[in-house]
Amino acid sequence: MTKETTEEKQYPIKSLHDFLSELDSEWTKFRNGSLIGLASSTILFIIVVGIILRIRRIGLGFIDFILLLLAGVFLVYSIYVMYRQFRFFNRWERRVGLLLHLEEEMLEEKLSKEKKA
Helix, strand or coil, rough: CCEEEEECCCCCCHHHHHHHHHHHHHHHHHHHHHHHHHHHHHHHHHHHHHHHCCEEEEECCCHHHHHHHHHHHHHHHHHHHHHHHHHHHHHHHHHHHHHHHHHHHHHHHHHHHHHHH
């Protein structure tokens, strides 16, 4: 036998159960992180818009105005992406929960069959 057939392949996770358990424990952190990013980007956008509206009083030059305008555009895009990310986490949270529940039921059935045998 070759060395490849005698050794087991190494996988990044041991089982689907390990993957789902790790995913479930991290899911809330990712969702909350996207919500915090959404809120902070919105606050920064409001500040940038406020500065742009008062730019003549502050006396900023043309280059400063362009930089603030670019910052506003990037913040709008960042807000959009974080909003989509938050919607993704909310939509898939239910599906992952159902998958975890289904796995638990399958494991319980297997254990009950093994006990009967």
